[in-house]
Structures are given as C-alpha cells and as structure tokens.
Amino acid sequence: MTTRKIIMDCDPGHDDAIAIILAAARPELEILAITTVSGNAEIEKTTMNALKVCDLVSRPDVMVSKGASEPLIRIRETAPGIHGDSGLDGPELPEPSRSWSEEHGADTIIRLVKESKEPVTLLPTGPLTNIALALTKAPEIKDNIEEIVLMGGGTFGNWTPTAEFNIWADPEAAKKVFDSGMPIVVMGLDITHQALATKEVIDQVNKIDNHVAKIVGELLVFFASTYKEMFDFDGAPVHDVLTVAYCVAPELFKTKDVNVTVETKGEFTAGTTLIDLHGVTGRPVNAKFGLELDVEGFWKLMIEALKKY
Ligand code: RIB
Numbered sequence: 510m511t512t513r514k515i516i517m518d519c520d521p522g523h524d525d526a527i528a529i530i531l532a533a534a535r536p537e538l539e540i541l542a543i544t545t546v547s548g549n550a551e552i553e554k555t556t557m558n559a560l561k562v563c564d565l566v567s568r569p570d571v572m573v574s575k576g577a578s579e580p581l582i583r584i585r586e587t588a589p590g591i592h593g594d595s596g597l598d599g600p601e602l603p604e605p606s607r608s609w610s611e612e613h614g615a616d617t618i619i620r621l622v623k624e625s626k627e628p629v630t631l632l633p634t635g636p637l638t639n640i641a642l643a644l645t646k647a648p649e650i651k652d653n654i655e656e657i658v659l660m661g662g663g664t665f666g667n668w669t670p671t672a673e674f675n676i677w678a679d680p681e682a683a684k685k686v687f688d689s690g691m692p693i694v695v696m697g698l699d700i701t702h703q704a705l706a707t708k709e710v711i712d713q714v715n716k717i718d719n720h721v722a723k724i725v726g727e728l729l730v731f732f733a734s735t736y737k738e739m740f741d742f743d744g745a746p747v748h749d750v751l752t753v754a755y756c757v758a759p760e761l762f763k764t765k766d767v768n769v770t771v772e773t774k775g776e777f778t779a780g781t782t783l784i785d786l787h788g789v790t791g792r793p794v795n796a797k798f799g800l801e802l803d804v805e806g807f808w809k810l811m812i813e814a815l816k817k818y
Pocket residue numbers: 520522523524525548549634635636660667673674675748749
C-alpha cells in the first residue's frame with residue numbers, strides 16, 4: 510500500500526483530537542509529525558493535549574512539536590467556552606508519557622517537508638500561524654507540499670457573524686496561506702456543520718467496546734454540550750475530522766473550485782473568508798471549497814476506524 514505522508518498542525522481541541530484518532534487508525538496515512546498552535550487553548554495546553562491523544566492511540570512514535578504561542582501580529586484569544594479550560598475537557602486523560610520536541614513546530618514542518626522523498630500533505634486544523642511562519646522562513650518547501658487540507662473559514666462565521674475561529678484568530682497568517690499559490694482544500698463551516706455528532710452518533714460510538722471509543726464518546730458528549738449551550742446545536746460538528754476523511758475518502762465530498770480571499774483590514778470583518786462561489790470577483794481560483802458531505806458515509810468511516818482500536 511502506498512502511504513500518504515501528512516503533518517497535522519492543530520490546536521487540540523475536541524475535534525482536532527478526533528482527527529488525530531482517525532488518522533492514526535488509517536494505515537494509508539503516515540503521520541510524520543503533529544505540530545501544535547495556540548487556538549482552542551494556550552499552546553502549552555494544546556501541546557499537552559496532543560501528547561495525551563498520541564498516548565491514547567499508542568503512538569509514542571509520532572513527534573509532537575510545540576509551535577506558535579501567539580498569532581503573527583494580533584492578540585491571542587482562546588475558546589474555553591467550547592473546549593473547556595484544558596482545551597480537552599470531558600474525559601480524564603493521564604499525564605503524557607513524554608514531553609514535546611525542542612524543535613519549534615514551524616521548523617519541524619520545514620525540516621520534515623525538506624527531508625521527505627515524497628510530497629507531504631499538511632493538515633492544519635487550528636489558526637494558520639505555523640504554516641505562515643514555515644512558508645515565510647522557507648518558501649522553497651512549497652515544492653514538496655502535495656496539498657494543504659485545512660479546516661477554516663466558510664461563507665459564514667462562528668466567532669463573529671462572518672468569521673470562523675481558525676481564520677479569525679490569525680487572519681494575516683491565513684492570508685499568507687491562501688495567497689501562497691499552493692493547492693488548498695478548504696473544509697469550512699458550510700460542510701463541517703454537516704458532520705454533527707448527534708445523540709444517535711454518540712450512541713453508536715458508545716457501543717464500541719474499546720477504550721479509545723469510550724474516550725471519543727466522552728469527548729463528543731462534552732463537545733455537544735457546549736455546542737448546545739453556545740449555538741443551540743443538536744450535536745457537535747466535528748470540523749477538523751473532515752480534513753483527515755478527505756485524505757482517505759475524497760469520494761465522500763463534493764467540492765467547488767473557487768477563489769478564497771481573507772479580509773485582514775475590516776474593523777468588524779477581519780478574519781472573514783470571501784468564498785467566491787460564482788466567480789464574480791474575477792480573482793483566480795486558489796482553493797477547492799467543501800460544499801457537501803456524504804454524512805452517512807462519513808460516520809460509517811469514523812465508526813469503522815474506532816472499531817479498529
Ligand atoms: O471553528 C472551528 C475550528 O476552531 C475547529 O478547528 C476547532 O477545533 C477550533 O479550532
């Protein structure tokens with residue numbers, strides 16, 4: 510089997526954690542490293558959480574590098590209202606069996622992309638600070654990046670009326686990525702809100718008799734509770750998991766080639782992604798935008814992955 514090399518840049522975060530769990534269950538994916546960024550919680554917490562999830566799925570071999578603790582120029586904000594103070598509230602997870610690497614996350618991305626004999630796919634599921642830093646420090650890595658499959662943006666917002674959190678948290682970083690000319694797949698809110706972990710889904714997860722599924726069930730219960738409280742959702746959208754699902758089962762996704770532009774100047778609109786669905790701007794296509802998800806197929810894939818643990 511040919512494996513696809515990936516680097517997961519994330520801010521665990523409940524959905525980031527489940528994305529790691531799905532990726533670790535798929536033999537066709539080779540996780541070169543997990544790099545962390547400040548986002549759902551401060552960098553020390555997101556990095557500790559990434560280490561805990563690697564222990565949960567028995568992957569002490571996966572390098573975890575701590576990345577940017579702040580956005581490029583803006584003041585850091587986190588999302589404890591959604592993910593809890595730890596960034597991964599809900600289940601009790603043991604302290605990590607190891608510490609994070611001394612190498613900065615952006616330097617890990619640069620080094621591993623340069624060293625890889627095959628192109629590497631980047632899966633950013635938090636603010637894009639590390640990706641922007643890596644591209645600025647070593648633009649030549651573009652030549653060995655297969656594509657960037659990111660969670661972020663959308664035609665509407667969840668942190669402001671028009672801006673999604675990952676993009677809003679570091680709009681300048683996001684603009685750098687979208688203006689980079691690299692192949693980008695965008696899993697924005699339009700499609701991630703179709704991947705709702707409803708009570709029925711959680712019941713299915715809880716029927717799986719292994720420890721990883723038990724923890725995922727507890728993550729989803731907590732995540733669904735905050736989404737109910739904050740947005741009156743009947744389930745938690747597992748945003749980030751769609752980046753991994755796209756890599757292993759693209760047939761579950763309907764996408765459209767569009768121009769995505771990031772607003773960085775607006776007093777009220779900074780972090781907004783302008784998704785040019787009908788090509789009215791005349792700006793060149795720079796991304797595949799996720800429109801529709803085969804929801805049944807997605808959850809079947811997720812449940813099958815959890816049964817492997
Ligand atoms: O807006 C959703 C995104 O913000 C997800 O990546 C979630 O983990 C948070 O980082």
